[in-house]
Amino acid sequence: MDRRIDMTDDEKLFEPILNFGIKFRITAMILGTVILWALFAWIYQLREGLGVTGLNRPVYWGFYITNFVFFIGISHAGTLISAILRLTNAEWRRSITRSAEVITVLVLFFGVGNILVDMGRMDRILNVFKHPQFQSPLLWDVTSISIYLTASSIYLYLPLIPDIAMIRDRTKKLRWFYSMLALGWRGTEQQRKWLEKAIAFMAILVIPIAVSVHTVVSWVFAMTIQPMWHSTIFGPYFVAGAIFSGIAALIIAMALIRKVYRLEGYLLPIQFNNLGILLLVMSLFWFYFTFAEFLTSFYGAEPTHMVVFWSKISGEYAPFFWTMFATCFVIPFVILCNKRTRTITGTVVASVSVTIGMWLERFTIVVPTLLNPRLPYERGLYSPTWVEWSITAGSFATFILLYMLFTKLFPIVSIWEMMEGRKHAVREVSERIKTYFSGDVKDE
Amino acid sequence: MVRWGMVIDLDKCSGCQACVVACKAENNVPFASPEEAQKGRVINWMEIIPIIEGEYPELKARLIPRPCMHCDHPPCTKVCPVYATFKNEEGLVAQVYKRCIGCRYCTTACPYTVKYFNWHKPAWPEEMRAFLNPDVSVRQKGVVEKCTFCHHRLQKAREKVQVEKRGLKEGDYVPACAQTCPTRAITFGDLDDPHSSVSKLKQSPRAFKLLEELGTEPKVIYLSEERFYRKVVV
Numbered sequence: 001m002d003r004r005i006d007m008t009d010d011e012k013l014f015e016p017i018l019n020f021g022i023k024f025r026i027t028a029m030i031l032g033t034v035i036l037w038a039l040f041a042w043i044y045q046l047r048e049g050l051g052v053t054g055l056n057r058p059v060y061w062g063f064y065i066t067n068f069v070f071f072i073g074i075s076h077a078g079t080l081i082s083a084i085l086r087l088t089n090a091e092w093r094r095s096i097t098r099s100a101e102v103i104t105v106l107v108l109f110f111g112v113g114n115i116l117v118d119m120g121r122m123d124r125i126l127n128v129f130k131h132p133q134f135q136s137p138l139l140w141d142v143t144s145i146s147i148y149l150t151a152s153s154i155y156l157y158l159p160l161i162p163d164i165a166m167i168r169d170r171t172k173k174l175r176w177f178y179s180m181l182a183l184g185w186r187g188t189e190q191q192r193k194w195l196e197k198a199i200a201f202m203a204i205l206v207i208p209i210a211v212s213v214h215t216v217v218s219w220v221f222a223m224t225i226q227p228m229w230h231s232t233i234f235g236p237y238f239v240a241g242a243i244f245s246g247i248a249a250l251i252i253a254m255a256l257i258r259k260v261y262r263l264e265g266y267l268l269p270i271q272f273n274n275l276g277i278l279l280l281v282m283s284l285f286w287f288y289f290t291f292a293e294f295l296t297s298f299y300g301a302e303p304t305h306m307v308v309f310w311s312k313i314s315g316e317y318a319p320f321f322w323t324m325f326a327t328c329f330v331i332p333f334v335i336l337c338n339k340r341t342r343t344i345t346g347t348v349v350a351s352v353s354v355t356i357g358m359w360l361e362r363f364t365i366v367v368p369t370l371l372n373p374r375l376p377y378e379r380g381l382y383s384p385t386w387v388e389w390s391i392t393a394g395s396f397a398t399f400i401l402l403y404m405l406f407t408k409l410f411p412i413v414s415i416w417e418m419m420e421g422r423k424h425a426v427r428e429v430s431e432r433i434k435t436y437f438s439g440d441v442k443d444e
Numbered sequence: 445m446v447r448w449g450m451v452i453d454l455d456k457c458s459g460c461q462a463c464v465v466a467c468k469a470e471n472n473v474p475f476a477s478p479e480e481a482q483k484g485r486v487i488n489w490m491e492i493i494p495i496i497e498g499e500y501p502e503l504k505a506r507l508i509p510r511p512c513m514h515c516d517h518p519p520c521t522k523v524c525p526v527y528a529t530f531k532n533e534e535g536l537v538a539q540v541y542k543r544c545i546g547c548r549y550c551t552t553a554c555p556y557t558v559k560y561f562n563w564h565k566p567a568w569p570e571e572m573r574a575f576l577n578p579d580v581s582v583r584q585k586g587v588v589e590k591c592t593f594c595h596h597r598l599q600k601a602r603e604k605v606q607v608e609k610r611g612l613k614e615g616d617y618v619p620a621c622a623q624t625c626p627t628r629a630i631t632f633g634d635l636d637d638p639h640s641s642v643s644k645l646k647q648s649p650r651a652f653k654l655l656e657e658l659g660t661e662p663k664v665i666y667l668s669e670e671r672f673y674r675k676v677v678v
Contacts (some may be wrong), residue, residue, distance in 0.1 A: 057485065057561070059484075060548040093480060119546050120548065124546075128526060139675060223522075281452055373555075376553055378484065379484055380483045
């Protein structure tokens with residue numbers, strides 16, 4: 001039976017498609033300028049060498065590696081959150097999964113991109129495939145990030161197919177593009193069954209992959225024997241931090257989409273509230289992990305560890321450390337534990353704070369350890385140059401531009417899943433709930 | 445099998461830095477401008493590390509010459525994603541400049557931080573260019589380099605003994621730092637040969653290794669009466 005979807009609903013969600021308004025153009029131009037400037041900085045760095053950065057011995061890693069870890073962390077927004085919500089049948093997920101999944105796929109490129117920018121010889125990147133040395137945690141990264149990128153792209157694409165088909169059927173512009181991507185979707189019973197199976201399968205598959213990705217990112221540090229890197233807590237700590245920053249990024253993205261495309265009817269306070277509670281839980285996890293890590297170092301009091309410890313607690317990195325503590329824990333905790341402040345504005349403020357804090361966390365993990373090597377000798381200090389600032393700004397700008405572009409090509413709220421929800425979810429959920437109780441459950 | 449190693453007698457070392465200069469000249473180590481030096485970007489395959497204990501006037505200061513430790517369990521080779529650094533069959537930790545992708549994972553993993561990165565294209569003052577050592581390749585921009593125990597000298601020594609139709613004996617292969625040291629504080633040789641000078645010296649009760657507790661098994665062994673050398677911690 002052909003179950004074509006009634007297209008009179010959800011007109012609002014089609015509105016932005018291929019509709020490049022003046023506001024979009026201006027924003028794109030501003031972002032484009034930042035991107036061009038970053039490209040200039042990058043070319044300059046390629047010509048002159050990494051000497052144009054603030055890096056030195058012993059601070060061999062700085063902004064770029066911080067960005068790498070940060071962006072890979074943000075990528076956990078999408079796929080992981082969306083997969084968990086799908087698997088637990090959380091019905092409020094329907095309008096938010098897409099915006100989350102896009103973050104994952106796009107932001108991964110900037111994680112990888114920052115690693116490429118950090119390499120002294122980017123021209124030799126193929127050596128990683130020609131002469132792979134699998135003992136190196138960097139190779140584990142290459143492997144798991146490639147798998148993650150592939151899996152999360154498929155996971156983003158699958159639920160897009162019915163929406164692409166709807167656009168194909170109603171637009172004249174770029175028809176070939178949408179026809180190609182729609183893969184001949186007609187919404188038959190058979191197609192639906194297969195699609196739902198495939199989505200469910202991918203949702204399960206991406207969870208272990210996502211966990212592995214951030215675990216091996218942490219292992220790049222933890223597998224060395226450097227003070228305060230060589231710690232067993234790093235794997236779970238990074239995974240928790242990744243989900244934490246991922247939720248924050250998702251809340252910010254949702255709030256922007258809601259405002260720009262006037263989707264107040266789709267992205268509701270309840271969703272911000274629910275994600276806000278998740279963010280609160282992750283904030284407590286973050287505090288727990290940080291506390292456990294620092295107390296263990298402090299109690300053991302190994303001299304080399306203590307040098308790094310004090311440089312964070314009261315030394316030259318104390319301003320960064322305590323800002324991180326405030327932005328990752330104090331601010332989100334205060335805002336989110338109170339129902340009255342857990343509003344859309346409240347969760348956005350908390351999320352911006354968490355995003356800043358999690359970047360600082362990556363920074364205070366990377367730099368203070370490197371700055372305090374075991375042997376005493378003259379060290380350079382690390383302060384990033386305009387090149388590093390520019391490329392960092394460029395990474396953010398390109399991400400935002402691509403995200404904007406996505407919302408102009410594809411519906412940022414999954415239309416068919418919303419329709420499905422309206423049609424079936426209420427009945428399905430109430431039937432499911434009835435099965436939780438023995439005896440007769442009477443409708444009032 | 446041969447296991448090349450070095451013994452540095454700190455009680456003989458006068459801290460004159462001749463080894464540092466000899467190493468630079470021998471291995472075509474590029475120059476760094478004063479501004480670059482200020483940023484911590486000087487390349488010193490052999491570096492003199494000051495160890496200072498106590499406060500003035502109760503002050504003890506000593507200097508430790510620090511080449512690459514050529515560890516038997518090197519933390520740097522494990523993390524290299526492309527086999528650009530590895531331990532060869534004679535125990536030397538080698539660096540392949542043409543292979544290196546410049547990720548600087550080995551530089552951060554080395555607990556002795558003996559690995560150096562070429563932040564710029566290597567440069568020498570014009571008058572120095574004629575004195576570059578033809579036996580040592582000049583590195584490219586963006587790759588990691590470090591002390592090789594003057595590995596090119598081993599190749600030369602091998603060629604020489606082949607012509608003379610004899611085996612390699614002590615003294616045929618000596619790195620530039622050991623050759624130059626005016627107080628003969630640096631001895632070099634085969635740690636697996638029980639009759640070599642290094643094997644005898646390493647038995648000394650004065651012998652210790654840098655950051656021995658990390659289990660990296662360095663093949664650079666230090667000698668000193670002074671106990672406080674042994675806890676070189678920041």
